[in-house]
Every structure is written in structure tokens, then in C-alpha cells.
Amino acid sequence: MRLRRFRLIAAHSLAVLSVIVSVAAPIATEVASAARAGSPACPVGPVYFGRAECIGYFSGKDVYSNGIEVDSVIDNGGTSLMGVTNVDNFVSTLRRLLYGSNYNDAFGAAFIIDTMLNRQGSSFGGSRNNGISYAKSNFGTWETRVRDYNAAGRVNWNQLIAFNAPFQNSGRSLQVWNDDIFYRKTTDETQRTIVFTNPNGTKFEIKKNCGNLVGTPNPLVASPAYNLDPDIGVSINNGDTEGDVAQVGDTIRFTYQVENSASTNSDGTTTCTIYGGTYTGYHAIPDPEDTTSNGGYVPPPTGCPRVFTRNTTTTLATETITATTANRTICRTLVINPYAAGKGPKTIEVCVMIAAQPYVKVFGGDVSAGSGMESNGCVPNNTAALNSWNRGASRAFAGAGTQFATMALDTIKDFASAQGNIIGNIGGRADNLAFANTLGDTYGGALGSLPCIPDYFAQANNPEVVPGNVNLSSYTDRTRSIKVNGNATISGNVNPGNRFILYVDGDAYINGNITYPGNWLYTKTPMFQLVVKGSIYIDNNVARVDGAYIAQPTATNTKGNIYTCAPGFSTYANNQLFTNCATQLRINGLFSASQVYLGRTFGSISEAPAGETAANSRAGEVFNYNPTMWIAQPLPGTTTSNAKVGNYDAITSLPPVL
Amino acid sequence: MNKDKIYRIALVAVALIALVAGVWWFQGRQERSSQAERDQQRYNSLVRTNDTLASNRKYDQAAKGLQDYLATKPPKKFERGAMVLLATTYVNAQKYDEALTWYQKVEKQDGKDKADVAVGMAYAYDAKGDKENAIKYFQKAIALAEKSDDPMANADKKSYEYEIKRLRGEQ
Numbered sequence: 001m002r003l004r005r006f007r008l009i010a011a012h013s014l015a016v017l018s019v020i021v022s023v024a025a026p027i028a029t030e031v032a033s034a035a036r037a038g039s040p041a042c043p044v045g046p047v048y049f050g051r052a053e054c055i056g057y058f059s060g061k062d063v064y065s066n067g068i069e070v071d072s073v074i075d076n077g078g079t080s081l082m083g084v085t086n087v088d089n090f091v092s093t094l095r096r097l098l099y100g101s102n103y104n105d106a107f108g109a110a111f112i113i114d115t116m117l118n119r120q121g122s123s124f125g126g127s128r129n130n131g132i133s134y135a136k137s138n139f140g141t142w143e144t145r146v147r148d149y150n151a152a153g154r155v156n157w158n159q160l161i162a163f164n165a166p167f168q169n170s171g172r173s174l175q176v177w178n179d180d181i182f183y184r185k186t187t188d189e190t191q192r193t194i195v196f197t198n199p200n201g202t203k204f205e206i207k208k209n210c211g212n213l214v215g216t217p218n219p220l221v222a223s224p225a226y227n228l229d230p231d232i233g234v235s236i237n238n239g240d241t242e243g244d245v246a247q248v249g250d251t252i253r254f255t256y257q258v259e260n261s262a263s264t265n266s267d268g269t270t271t272c273t274i275y276g277g278t279y280t281g282y283h284a285i286p287d288p289e290d291t292t293s294n295g296g297y298v299p300p301p302t303g304c305p306r307v308f309t310r311n312t313t314t315t316l317a318t319e320t321i322t323a324t325t326a327n328r329t330i331c332r333t334l335v336i337n338p339y340a341a342g343k344g345p346k347t348i349e350v351c352v353m354i355a356a357q358p359y360v361k362v363f364g365g366d367v368s369a370g371s372g373m374e375s376n377g378c379v380p381n382n383t384a385a386l387n388s389w390n391r392g393a394s395r396a397f398a399g400a401g402t403q404f405a406t407m408a409l410d411t412i413k414d415f416a417s418a419q420g421n422i423i424g425n426i427g428g429r430a431d432n433l434a435f436a437n438t439l440g441d442t443y444g445g446a447l448g449s450l451p452c453i454p455d456y457f458a459q460a461n462n463p464e465v466v467p468g469n470v471n472l473s474s475y476t477d478r479t480r481s482i483k484v485n486g487n488a489t490i491s492g493n494v495n496p497g498n499r500f501i502l503y504v505d506g507d508a509y510i511n512g513n514i515t516y517p518g519n520w521l522y523t524k525t526p527m528f529q530l531v532v533k534g535s536i537y538i539d540n541n542v543a544r545v546d547g548a549y550i551a552q553p554t555a556t557n558t559k560g561n562i563y564t565c566a567p568g569f570s571t572y573a574n575n576q577l578f579t580n581c582a583t584q585l586r587i588n589g590l591f592s593a594s595q596v597y598l599g600r601t602f603g604s605i606s607e608a609p610a611g612e613t614a615a616n617s618r619a620g621e622v623f624n625y626n627p628t629m630w631i632a633q634p635l636p637g638t639t640t641s642n643a644k645v646g647n648y649d650a651i652t653s654l655p656p657v658l
Numbered sequence: 659m660n661k662d663k664i665y666r667i668a669l670v671a672v673a674l675i676a677l678v679a680g681v682w683w684f685q686g687r688q689e690r691s692s693q694a695e696r697d698q699q700r701y702n703s704l705v706r707t708n709d710t711l712a713s714n715r716k717y718d719q720a721a722k723g724l725q726d727y728l729a730t731k732p733p734k735k736f737e738r739g740a741m742v743l744l745a746t747t748y749v750n751a752q753k754y755d756e757a758l759t760w761y762q763k764v765e766k767q768d769g770k771d772k773a774d775v776a777v778g779m780a781y782a783y784d785a786k787g788d789k790e791n792a793i794k795y796f797q798k799a800i801a802l803a804e805k806s807d808d809p810m811a812n813a814d815k816k817s818y819e820y821e822i823k824r825l826r827g828e829q
Contacts, residue, residue, distance in 0.1 A: 041809065072813040079820055079829075159712065160781055162746040162774055164705065164739050171810055187808050188774040190746060192781065197713045209817030210810065 040166065041068050041183045048168075048182045048217060050120035056179030057111055057121040058128040063173035063181055070171030073108040073180055074211025081208045084194065085157050087150035091143050098135055103128075104172060108211055110135035111170075111180040113142045116196075116204060118219035128179065148223040148342030149196050152269050156195045161205070163189045163214065170213040182213070196220060199267050223341030226266040228308055230334040231257045232350045240394050245353045246323045247606040252352050254332050256300070256316040260308040267341065272304035272316055275333040282353060282575060283329035289349035290333050304336075326604070327578050328354040356578060356604040357389040358620035361612065362402035363420070365590065365625030370409030371450040373560075373594070375552050378452035382409045385445070388598070389605045390414035390430070393442070397430040398612065399605035400619070407435040412445040420611060453592060456531045456550050460503045461636060470502060472514060472528065481635060484508075487569060490530065494546065496520035499527040499632055507534040507559070508551075509569050516546045516588070516628060527632035535559040536593070537566035544586045548629065551593040562591050564621055565599030577601050581620075588624045700727075701736040708743055717751030738764060746778055754786040773802045773814070780821070789825045796822050 042054035042064055051057050054064045074080045076097060084090045098109040107128040113135040124130040135142070149155050169185035172178065193214065196204040202218035233255035236246045246252050256274060260266055276297035277283075277290050293299070300317035308314050321330070330352050337345035370384030386408050388400030401416030417433035418424055426432055434444025463483035470484065472492030483503040490502065491512025497520070502508075508530060516526045528547035530536065536551045553560035563571050565581035572580055577599050584602040600620030607618040614624050630651060704727050711720035724744040728737065741764045748757035761779045768775065780795035796818045803815035823829045 068809050070809045070813070072810075072816070075816075078816050080817060082817065082820055082824075156713070156715070160746045160749045160778065161712075162739075162742040162778065164742075169810065171813070183809070185808070185810065187806065188742070188772065189814075190742070190774040190778040190781070195713065201710060201713070203709075203713065209820075210813045212810070 039064065039067065040186045043184055046168065046182070046184075049115050049118070050122045051182060054173075054181050054183050055121075056173065056177050056181055057115075058107060058124050058131045059126050059177050059179045060122065061126075061177040061179060063176040063179065065176050068181070068183055069174040070181070070183065071174055072210035072212065073111055073170060073172050074105055075102070075108075076105055076211070080211050081194065081206065082192070084208060087147055087155065087157075090157070090194070091146060095139065098132065098139070104178070106132050108172060108180060112206060112211065112213070113139065115213060115217055116145070116220050117142055144342065145220045145222060146196075149220060151342045151344065152223075152267075152338055154197045154199075154269075156193075156197075158208075159193050159195045161191060161193045161195075161214075163191070165189070168215055168217075171210070199269060224264045224267050225262055226260050226264050226308065226310070226340060227262040228266060228270060228336055228339045228346065229259045229261065230272075230336045230339075230346055230348045231259060231313075232332055232334050232348055233257065234350055234352055236352065240392070244351065245355050245357065247357055247604050248323050248326050248354065249606055250323045250354075251320055252323060252330065253318060253320045254350070255318045256302065256332075256334050257313050258308055258316060258336055259313040260310055262340075263310050265310050266308040268307040269305050269338070270308065271337050272302040272306075273335045273337075274299035274302065274317070275335070277331045277333075279329045279331065281327055281329065281578075283331060283351060285331070285349050285351055289347045290331055291335060291347070323352075323354040326354050326356050330354060356601050357399075357606070358598070358601045358603060359389045359400035359605050359608060360415075360598050360621045360623070361400065361419075361614070361617050361619035362404075362623040363614045363625070364403060365623060366405040366407065367402045367415070368405075368407035368450055370407075370447070371453045373453045373552060374455040375457065376557055380409055380450060384408055385410045386412045386415040386443075388413075388415045390416055390443075391605050391608065393428050393430070396610035398608040398610045401430070402623075405433045405435060406431075406444060407447045407450055408445045409447055409450065410445060411441065412443040415443055417444065420613065455552065456529075456592075457503060457505075457533045457552050460501070460531075463501070463503050472498075472502075475500070479635065487534075490514065493517045494526045494528040496524040496526050499525075499635060501529040501531055501635055504530070504532040504534065506532075507537065507569050508532045509537045509539065509566070510542055510545060511539045511568075513542055514545045514547060522631060525628055525632040527628065527634070535561045535563065537563050537569055537571070538585065540565045540567065540572075540580050541583060542585060543583055544588070546588040546628070548590050548592070549587070550591075553594055560594030561597060562593040562595075563597045563599060565601075571597070572599065584617075584620060584622065586622045586624065588626055589629055590623070590625055694733075697733050697736060701732065701739065704740065705743070708747065712747065712750060715750075717747050720747045721751065721756075738767065741767075742774060742778065745775075745782070749778065749782050749785060752785070754782045757782045758786075771798050771802055773799055773806070776802060777818070780818075784821070784825065793822050793825050796825075 046053055049057065054068055055062055072080050074097065081093065084093055094109045094113060097105040100106060110131040114131055117138055119134060165188045166184050166186050168182065170180060170182045173181050192208040194206045194208060198218055198221055203215060204217050204220060205215045207214050234244060235253040237250050241250065275291055275293045276299060277294050300319045302316040331349055333347060333349040335345050335347045339346035367386060369386050370381045372378035372380040386406055390397055390399035390401060397416040400414055401419040403420050406412050406415060406417040412434055416430035423432045430442055431444035435447040460481060460483060463481035466482045466484060468484050468486055468488045470488055470490045472494050475498050476495065477497040478500045481501040481503060485505050487506040488504045489509045489511055491510065491514065494514065494516050496518065530547065531550045533552050533554055536549055549562060551560050551562050564585050565572060565577065578601050581599050581601045585600050598621050602620045603618030614622055707723055708720045721744060724740050724747060727740050732740065741760055745757045745760035748760065758779060761775050761782065764775050776795045776798040780792050780799060783792035783795060799818045800815050803811040
């Protein structure tokens with residue numbers, strides 16, 4: 001009985017013992033866990049990438065044993081990441097360590113890369129090698145992400161940070177198991193740190209002296225695939241004025257826009273900067289574009305940085321200004337940065353010239369372009385055009401034009417017909433007397449053919465040869481033509497009773513007004529024609545020329561032009577016209593030439609009133625084709641068979657009367 | 659009046675006094691506790707704000723916030739933290755003389771060398787180009803690491819040794 005009882009007791013004791021033995025391991029673990037939980041370095045609660053404090057990131061092993069013992073995540077020969085100052089050496093350093101022979105540094109680099117990519121520690125099956133493999137396989141993704149952050153200005157490579165204890169730290173465990181862990185550091189520390197800042201403000205921080213992740217590590221996010229394009233729209237006078245040339249008094253509206261052509265919203269980091277510059281004269285848009293402002297320019301607010309919705313064009317701001325000074329170029333630049341994730345800035349610049357838009361007016365006559373010249377075999381110029389500036393239909397076609405007909409073998413642009421005529425702009429048209437008006441263009445053009453222009457120079461009938469300096473005022477009751485062999489400089493009055501033609505076998509430079517002064521009997525009606533086998537240059541100070549001015553090409557088919565503003569026997573450069581050619585030129589007569597260069601910059605079409613008359617015209621050149629051109633009997637031409645002119649007995653006007 | 663009655667009255671009086679004192683003490687403790695919580699929250703908010711501004715490299719704004727905070731005479735333990743933050747902010751803002759001024763204030767207040775200040779001063783001198791003082795403070799940091807029971811002390815020591823070698827042109 002006693003024995004049995006002993007056995008029973010023994011059996012019971014054995015059972016108890018076996019129970020004790022069977023639970024010993026879990027109890028020991030619990031005791032260790034409890035100790036770990038109570039330690040300042042390994043508090044319970046925080047979990048990073050699936051691992052609690054003091055639990056190996058790759059292995060999942062608890063490394064606590066009467067505390068922890070740790071070293072740097074990255075040793076790198078004692079230099080860790082101290083030498084990292086930019087994205088290139090950060091990427092290259094981690095690549096070298098990941099693929100290098102130092103195993104601790106290899107999985108240390110993998111620890112950084114994998115956590116930056118938000119890889120959970122539990123995904124490695126307890127193996128550091130798996131962590132290294134994952135980092136190698138995803139190195140490209142990681143590098144792209146790091147470079148995107150860097151390009152977006154989201155990385156500070158050398159920030160000094162004071163860490164107030166206790167704070168989250170990490171390290172490589174030196175006891176229990178060789179693995180990287182997260183733990184709580186209990187002493188204050190100041191360290192150089194690499195800081196990645198996420199779009200939501202969270203961070204991923206790496207201490208440079210050890211490669212340890214510090215603070216709450218928030219993984220880097222993939223960059224959204226947005227694609228932005230900046231644009232600046234220009235509208236002058238609410239769109240009434242086409243192009244990029246405005247005049248004083250015009251309103252100019254700049255509309256700043258950004259188009260996101262991708263199917264992903266932008267990440268809200270793109271900044272938008274507007275620069276404004278005003279330059280004297282013409283300012284070409286440089287390459288790269290202007291990115292400074294002048295004149296105290298204050299840009300409109302843009303609301304950037306902001307999110308740009310996918311497949312949408314966003315208007316950032318509009319800015320309306322009034323042009324106050326001519327001969328200026330007003331430019332605006334819009335810079336967005338980045339235009340895409342990981343990319344840099346994209347810039348656009350537009351400029352509006354504040355210019356005078358001088359124009360030409362013709363009263364009492366027609367204008368045609370494209371006729372062949374008899375001296376050149378009457379070959380028409382099918383590309384001949386009339387080209388000036390006109391304010392268009394909304395402003396009753398004020399500006400350039402003629403009172404009667406326009407004819408051109410090619411285009412007529414911004415040059416109206418029938419201005420001030422009884423026909424006027426009936427039906428809101430500018431081509432009522434345009435030949436032809438079949439194109440549907442606003443101003444007409446493309447007339448099939450035009451009469452040939454006579455070879456006036458060949459009509460010279462025994463002219464008197466005179467020296468090259470011609471003062472017209474010196475002639476009295478002259479009816480015999482004169483001729484200059486070579487270049488001629490011409491000025492002076494054509495007094496009543498004078499009727500003659502000046503032939504110049506060279507270039508002519510008109511350096512003073514040529515006028516028909518005073519009044520006269522019809523029998524004394526003055527008549528002056530200048531016929532030049534070369535070009536005619538009219539000095540910039542000349543304000544009036546009366547008579548007919550004809551320039552024919554030379555025998556080699558060069559020249560034959562008329563320049564209405566010239567410094568001598570030469571021409572001004574385009575950028576000199578505004579300053580030098582501001583005097584209005586009135587032509588009481590006609591021009592005939594291969595090409596007429598209308599250089600006067602006296603007025604601007606913004607000053608041109610509808611119903612403009614010759615008296616109040618603001619045109620740079622004002623043509624008055626008047627009766628003196630036909631009341632005075634022309635001089636008889638040569639008696640050769642190609643004579644085109646001679647005395648007439650009567651003049652009448654026949655239909656069509658334009 | 660018999661003795662029992664006197665004792666009872668005395669007992670009640672003592673009890674009342676104890677009760678009033680207890681209530682007074684409890685209320686004071688509550689207030690002190692609430693104040694401590696508020697101080698802690700205010701400091702945490704300061705650190706967060708400073709962190710955000712530093713991330714955006716708005717160091718001047720961060721420094722102003724810290725100085726405004728210090729002007730309110732916060733509790734000592736928060737004051738030190740704010741002073742160290744201010745000094746590091748000045749280092750990041752490349753205002754090294756201001757940084758050193760604040761580090762020296764903390765150093766004086768601490769009355770002994772501490773690693774966070776020593777390292778901060780070393781980097782401030784380093785950035786300023788004063789190698790001699792930078793080395794001196796890294797050496798202080800090494801000495802502190804050698805005496806530290808921090809698990810990372812050895813690794814920290816190695817990094818400071820590296821910095822000294824760099825400053826001496828040995829790297």
C-alpha cells in the first residue's frame with residue numbers, strides 16, 4: 001500500500017515534473033520577453049517593417065540577452081556613410097557594399113534598401129541572404145526612387161540633427177544573432193544625417209556615422225508618372241489683335257497655364273515661378289530663356305506648389321497690363337519644377353513687342369503690285385504683294401489702305417481698298433475694290449494679270465546732261481528734260497511753269513523737300529518726274545515730295561527700289577527705323593518701282609481713325625494722287641516706235657469709276 | 659466636559675484638518691501634473707515644427723520659433739533640448755558663431771561634457787574651418803563614448819576617430 005502510494009506519488013511527481021519540463025522552454029522565453037519588454041532599449045509596442053524592437057529584421061530572432069549589444073549597420077571600413085554627400089555617391093556606396101565581400105555591410109546595405117522599399121522583415125523567411133537578394137533584384141527601383149527624391153529636392157545629404165533621448169535607433173546586433181534590429185536609444189545624440197522627406201512630410205533618416213536608420217523610418221514612395229508642360233497665352237486687346245505685336249494703349253493679357261498630359265495627378269511638389277522683364281527695343285528670346293525679372297516686376301500668385309490633375313490644363317494666373325511705351329519688348333517666363341517626377345525644370349518664355357505699327361495711306365489713286373516692267377520684258381512678278389498694317393473689321397479697317405482700287409498678283413495683307421470711298425467698307429469688307437477678291441481673303445489679292453509698266457527711262461528725249469547735285473529751284477519755265485549720268489542728289493522746288501523730267505542713270509538721293517510751291521494758272525501747272533535707272537533714296541528728314549517718282553531696275557536687273565527713309569545712298573537697319581524715321585512723308589504724286597520700302601515710323605495704326613483723311617492722316621507715308629499729275633501736259637517722249645507719252649487734247653473719265 | 663468628549667472633538671478637528679490638507683495637496687498635484695503634461699505637449703509640438711521647418715530648410719524660421727520658446731522660460735529639461743535644437747539649427751543655417759554661442763550656453767549649464775553637445779560643437783567648428791577646435795571636441799566625444807554604456811558607443815567612437823583623421827588629412 002505504501003509502495004503503491006509511493007508509486008502513485010512518484011507517478012504524480014513525474015507527471016508534474018514532465019509538465020514542468022514541457023513548459024520550461026516557453027516560460028524561459030516569456031521571462032526573456034518580459035525582461036526585454038521592460039528594458040528601455042526594447043519597449044513593447046513599436047513595430048517597424050513587421051519587426052518589434054530588438055527583433056532581427058531578416059531573421060526574426062530575439063537578440064535581447066540581459067540587454068543588447070550593437071554596432072553600426074554599415075561599417076564600410078570604419079567610414080560608414082560619412083563620405084556620402086550626394087545621390088551619386090550614396091547610390092554607388094550602397095551598390096558597392098551590397099555586392100561586396102563584407103557580409104555585414106552587404107546585409108546592412110540590404111537593410112537600408114529593403115526598408116526604403118517598404119519590404120517587411122517577415123518576407124525573407126528568416127534569411128539575410130534573401131534580404132540581400134531582394135535588394136539586388138530591386139536595386140534599380142530603389143535607385144530610381146532615390147534619384148527622384150533627390151531631383152525633387154527631397155533629400156538633405158548632410159543635416160545635423162540633435163536627437164533627444166529616448167529616440168528610435170537601429171543597429172547590427174552583436175549578440176544572440178548577427179542581424180540588424182530596431183531599438184530605443186536612451187542618450188541624447190547629435191549626428192550628421194541623411195534625411196529623405198516624403199511628400200506627406202514623413203521621413204526616412206539614416207545616420208551617416210553608422211548607417212543606422214533613426215527616427216520613425218517611413219519608406220520612400222514611388223514617383224507618380226505625371227508630365228507637365230508650362231504655357232503662356234498672350235491676348236492683345238482681348239484677341240482683336242493677332243500676333244505678338246502690341247501698340248501703346250493696347251491691353252495685353254498673359255495667361256499662365258500648366259498642362260498635365262499624363263493619366264496621373266502630379267504629386268503637389270511642382271513649383272511655378274513667373275519672371276517678368278521689359279527691355280528697350282527688340283529683345284529676342286534667349287536660349288536658355290530669361291529667368292530674372294527687372295523693373296520691380298511683381299508676378300501674380302500661382303498657387304504653387306499644387307497638384308495638377310491628370311489630363312487637365314490648369315490656369316495658374318492671368319495678368320493684364322497696358323502698353324505704355326513704344327519701342328519696348330515685354331517678356332514673361334514661366335518655370336515649373338519638376339515637370340515630371342525625378343526631372344528638372346521646364347521653361348517657357350513669351351515676348352510681346354510694343355511697337356509702332358506704321359502704315360501707308362493712298363488718296364485719289366490705286367495701288368498695284370506685280371506688273372512686269374517693259375525694261376525687263378514685261379515679266380510679271382507673281383509673288384508681288386501689298387503688305388502693311390490695318391486694324392481689321394472690328395475697327396472698320398482703319399489703317400493702311402487706298403481710297404480706290406488695290407491690285408496684286410499675290411496677296412494683299414492688311415491693306416484695304418475703297419477707304420473713304422462711297423463704296424467704303426460696305427458689308428464690313430475691306431476688299432470691295434480689291435482686284436481680285438475671289439480668294440475669300442479679307443483684303444483680296446491674286447489678280448490674274450496686270451498691265452506692263454512702260455520703260456520710262458527709254459523715253460528720254462534728248463535731255464540736257466547736268467551735274468549730280470540737282471537743285472530744282474534753280475530752273476525757270478523749263479520744259480526740256482535733264483539727265484544725270486551717275487548718282488544724283490536732288491532737292492528744291494518745282495516752280496510754276498517748269499515741266500521736266502530728271503533722268504538719273506544711277507541712284508538718286510532726295511535730301512530735301514521737292515514741292516510745287518504757291519499757286520499757278522493751269523498753263524503754268526508744274527510737272528516733275530524723276531526717272532531713275534537704279535534706286536531712289538529719300539532722306540529721313542524729307543517731309544514732302546511732289547511729282548512722279550519712278551525707279552527702274554538696272555540693265556543687270558538689280559535695284560529699281562524706292563526707300564522712303566534713308567540716311568543717304570544707303571538704307572537704315574530695321575532696328576534704326578523707329579528712332580530715325582519718325583517724320584511723316586507726304587507724296588503728292590505717285591511712285592512706281594520694283595519694290596517700295598515704306599520705312600516711315602511716324603504714326604501707328606492705333607492712332608488711325610476710321611474715315612481718316614489726307615489732312616489728318618497719321619500714316620507714315622501719305623500718297624495724294626492729284627490733278628497736277630495729269631493737268632500738266634507731259635513732255636513728248638522719243639519719236640521711236642515705243643514712245644508711250646505725248647501731248648493730249650482732252651481728258652475724260654470713263655467707267656468703271658472707282 | 660469630560661475627557662472623551664474632548665478627545666472626540668480633537669479627533670474630528672484633526673480629521674478635518676487632514677481632509678482639507680489632503681484635498682489641497684491632491685488639487686496641487688493635479689495642477690502640477692496638468693502643467694507638466696502641457697509643458698511636454700508644448701515641447702513635442704515645438705520639436706515637430708522645428709523638424710518640419712528644418713526639412714524644408716527654413717532654418718531662420720525654425721530658429722525664431724525656438725528662440726520664442728526659450729523666451730518663455732520653459733522647464734529646465736525642455737530648455738536644454740530647445741537650446742541644443744537651436745544650436746544645430748544654426749549649424750544647418752551655416753551660422754556657426756551663433757551655433758557655438760548656444761552650444762557653449764548648454765555646455766555651461768550642463769557643467770560637464772556631454773556627447774550631443776561635444777559632437778555638435780565639433781561639427782560647428784569643422785564647418786567653420788577651425789580644425790583644431792573640431793578635433794578637440796571630437797576627442798571629447800571619444801572620451802565620453804569610451805565611458806558610455808550606450809550599446810552604440812563603440813560605433814560612435816569609431817566615427818569620431820574617422821572624423822579626426824579626416825580633419826588631420828589622414829583619410
